Amino acid sequence: MDEDELPECPVCLQPYDAVSAIPRVLTCGHTTCEACLKQLPNPFPNTIRCTVCTLLVKFPNSLSSLPKNLDLLHLSSVLQHRHTPGNKKVSSPSSPQANGIDQSVLFPSALKSWSYEFYCKWKKWVLPRDCISMEKVGSESDGGVVCGEVLKYFQSDYMMGCVLRENEHVGLVRVGTFVEGEDDSKFFKASYESSILTVLYRMEEEERNKLGIILNATLRVSNVGNVFGFWCNKDDKCVYMVCEKIASPNLVKCVLKKKEDEDERLSSDEMSALAMLCMEICEILSRLHSEGLVIGFLRVSCFGFNDFGHVYVDLGEVLNTCRRLHMAVRRELSHLEISLKDTLLDKYLMFISPEMLLNCFVKQDFKFDSGKSRYEVGCASDVWSLACLLVWLIVGSTFVEEMECFLHFVVNAIKDEKGSDYSGLCMRWSEKIAVLLEGRLGSEYASLQDILYRCLRFDPGNRPVITDLWKCLRELVIKPQFDTGLMLKQEVKNGKTGHHVVLGEICQMVEEANKELMGVIQGKDKNDRADIELRVDEDVVQGVSRGHVKCTEMKGHLDCITGLAIGGIPCHSK
Structure with a gap:
């Protein structure tokens, strides 16, 4: 007779226990471990989508208010005692510790997901990769000012008035650089869109708010050059803010009149x-x-x-x-x-x-x-x-x-x-x-x-x-x-x-952000590494590269999977 299988979470597929994978019962009657419930997206306030039946159910602010599935805990405990002592329990990727030893497996930093609200807010400001090309890069004495040229017509579906016309000249203001860690670049290649969003996501919230104020001000104030959005140059991995460039004569040529006698009074x-x-x-x-x-x-x-x-x-x-x-x-x-x-x-x-x-x-x-x-x-x-x-x-x-x-x-x-x-x-x-x-x-x-x-x-x-x-x-x-x-x-x-945001101080933001980013990449930032160890599971990566792939049913992820990307390129079914 086959040995009874341990009850497991439908998301992380790990056996339930009273420490790392606590079973919590949702209002629809289905059970998911507490660690996975913390990481599931909330499509609406105080709601969550069940990982089994995919229904929207009420979700309290505190997970402790959800009842534990005591029957599953008891069954899991009984079945575990029947197992041989040589069998070792594999910790859940969601659980930080097992037997006091950190065994967490995390994806590279480039693949850390941001919130749905963050994605919706900044995705609309991402310009297509092939709509702009570098035209001129200023010298170091000129501050390295960059100009660009619009290669093809583009009109945003999200922002009214965001129209780029072919052969139009635009100004490019650097806001950050996309830097991949060593572990990131070994196994994964970030897409164009994720590169821009990653640079914005790594900024401090205060700095992102400053950029948001600039973007919104250009939409609301007339007679001010538009800011069309963000564009990433594939050569230097720099993310630029694309601004409208004025082609008309400046104020000096149109207004200032130099007189031979400056003591003469103005009319x-x-x-x-x-x-x-x-x-x-x-x-x-x-x-x-x-x-x-x-x-x-x-x-x-x-x-x-x-x-x-x-x-x-x-x-x-x-x-x-x-x-x-x-x-x-x-x-x-x-x-x-x-x-x-x-x-x-x-x-x-x-x-x-x-x-x-x-x-x-x-x-x-x-x-x-x-x-x-x-x-x-x-x-x-x-x-x-x-x-x-x-x-x-x-x-x-x-x-x-x-x-x-x-x-x-x-x-x-x-x-x-x-x-x-x-x-x-x-x-x-x-x-x-x-x-x-x-x-x-x-x-x-x-x-x-x-x-x-x-x-x-x-x-x-x-x-x-x-x-x-x-x-x-x-x-x-x-x-x-x-x-x-x-x-x-x-x-x-x-x-x-x-x-208030001072434009005269914005240029300092890029250098400070890049210093902090390099500190994180080089392991100088200890905050995110106090409780967990950042590493890639070599067995998983090597298994994929060698073709040793185990298929698993992913019904618990139906509400989360919206597409498939290989090497950063989205794939669509024919």
Whole structure:
């Protein structure tokens, strides 16, 4: 007579016991071990799909509230005593320990599954592999900025407005690199989609939330360059954020008019044109702030014009400018000197706020006491940058000379590390700017001079909000008594409140994430390895490669299996 078989879990196929494979009874009457129930996906809150009958049943928050199948435990105990002592129990892959020895068998890290919610949220942002090609990779001095070209038309089924047109040029911003461990690359090859999702999954939740804010802001704010999604380059395994690239002339070519005599006062028509321009920038920045997005500092090349002559913000250029700035500062600091007369000033630092500049040096391991670094980068940083842009358009090259002197003193004070009165330096500099504005504008534009002076204060909390600057500029175009439009009623704050994301700090995310990722691959991250040992069962892999495969009925997995992939390539039945 054949020996009776031990009752086993329909999922992991391991015998039930009172330690590693505790049988729990679902409301439908079927039984599954507790370890497998913890790992089954929940299609809906407080529900689970039975592994036997595939029905949706109620699932409590605590597994201990489900009754144990005492009959199966008793039967399993009786049958185990009948077995010969030489038979050894094989531990369940779901159970962490057997007889006090860790015998868990885990898949490689690249195959660790993410939640269904994570997949649904980020899958829609994955662009096809063959729709983009690398067009140009910038030099190291240029920050390694990458541009791409669209190879074929693509329209997303998930995101409205996400349309890539053939031969269109796009900006590529690197957000991470897909790195496989030694065990991963031996036996498995990740698919294109899983490579991108793995990079996003390995990020800290805070960093993913920042990317989500950027993606959502581009959908909700008009006159801002779109972010189409993520694309992975098969050559360098880098994952890039694909951004719309503005092909129109930048702000300098269309607006700035260099005059031989910069002491000449601007006409009312010229002031109205500048006011209209900066009003549109104020509106864009205000909407971005309401979405939780702060640029941090502005550069002239970040702006362009659309087909109707309205200002357009290129987010891809903003992100790449941030990368160039940090790399330029790091490169100059490595030589223990910063040449502000070089292109560094003209390209990056001319409109940067003091708190953003100090923050940039802090990122390069410069230490400040709490009194010097207490100002955070926030909405007021964009107010400073916009005010500098407007002053530059009004004053001209004299502003660049004064800014060069100001930055020279600030940078030298930072490098000396002897302490300096940054607030006093800023006040003396802003007083010089006020004199230049008065000479260019005269007493007729006293209100504009006053608000620009307040926008250039060292303390971000003392600067006016961006809507106050917008109102002052609007009065230059339409007199208040004739302004029949709706006035702003929403209260706007300058502080970095809520979940604001500073684009000027996003570029640091890639390097920090890559360092953490390499630490995990090299075994430096001990958190995930405190309880279990990460390894591949060689017998299983060798058995598959040699053709020694044992077929097992998988009825308990009917709700989990949605397809088959070999070598990362999905297979479909004919």
